[in-house]
Amino acid sequence: MSGSVRLAICAALATVAAACALLPLVDPASWLLQTVLLLAIQSATGVAVRRVPLARPLTVVAQAVVTLLLLTLVFAHDQALGGVLPSPQALHEFALLLRDGADDVGQYAIPAPLTDGIRLMLVGGVMAIGLVVDALAVTYRSAAPAGLPLLALYSVAAGLSDDGSDWLWFLLAAAGYLLLLLAEGRDRLSQWGRVFSGGAPHPSGMPPSGLAGAGGSPALAPVRTGRRIGVLALGIALAVPAVLPSLDGGLLDRQGGAGGAG
Template sequence: LAVQSGVGAAARRVPLARPLTVAAQFLVTLLLLTLMFAREHAFAGLIPGPDAVRFFAELLEQGGDDVSRYAIPAPLSDGIRLMLVGGVLVIGLLVDTLAVTFRGAAPAGLPLLALYSVAAGLADNGIDWLWFLLAAAGYLMLLLAEGRDRLSQWGRVFGGAPGPGGDSPGAVAPVRTGRRIGAVALGIALVVPLAL
């Protein structure tokens, strides 16, 4: 994920067109998966060819068979490992594409929610509330960063006399209000499932 995100950051810095940025990240992801899982079937151990694609298909089929055959926790076969690593990389690419490349933090939460829901649904005793809180706080920080970015594009915010630190009260108010709304939303998200 770090390499994938780094390639995206470098491509946006060049700057490449948005589709080319996503294509570069996808290509690096494919090369990394080939290096990890199909090195023996690739050209120079890195570039996937028809043999590597066939091997990936076999591994995915094996992983699907293992998932349907074993109960949780299933043994970590190469097929299941490819499904896990590949799935996380695909979700990472979707989140990076939506949140950073196309500047839409709100829709980027959907792939994250899908990843969290699958993990929560497969766990025997559910997922600890602390992990939910950490994931939700990270998503709220993503929304806050996007909101600040959009607000800064409007120019300077005026809202009264400067405070002791030189900040205008109007400039701090949206951030403070956003934090309060986020804290209330997290509290409700933790309490309502317990009540239900």
């Protein structure tokens, strides 16, 4: 598997992991399975287009066009040309669904029912985030900034959700982002060639060559170190908030516990 394909898979997985934070907001969660399928097609389109190759902006445009066709097929196929090509009627149907979805969000309590409008907002929003993440991490080979759209997706879900499993969704989102960073690091490391090890003498008594072979463990050491650092960072991020005192008094108390009218 090439580094570009591995990055594309990790970008899609990171998007799905962050989107899992939206699960407590809507019932049922069948929209996520649909989103995973559409994200897979979107990611595969990027992999295919990058093999041509096209200019980077054209790659993003091609993925955006495919994304629009997929959303048209799923949500407005009756109004589309040939069931897939967007028409003015199909775009009008999108506008109606988005308006209905906004009304449903304001009307229903969490978890809200999965209406067509809410489903379009969820699937379309995650697809848009997935496109941005794939463009940054894979097309432009910059995985670190791809954490910003993932953070935005998680933050919206975490801000609306009030269940007791927030730590689980944070763990999934953070693990997906770290997986993407590790995939990019591995891809960059593979472009350097063989890694100088400078280790102990060879078992046969020959002096070490200083280069790790294709199957040697020294070449994998940076990747293993990155995994350990990632696991340690996740553990700290989960443990520190649990042991720190909560800020629930004085001006920070939003429950009305403090006296006074202001």
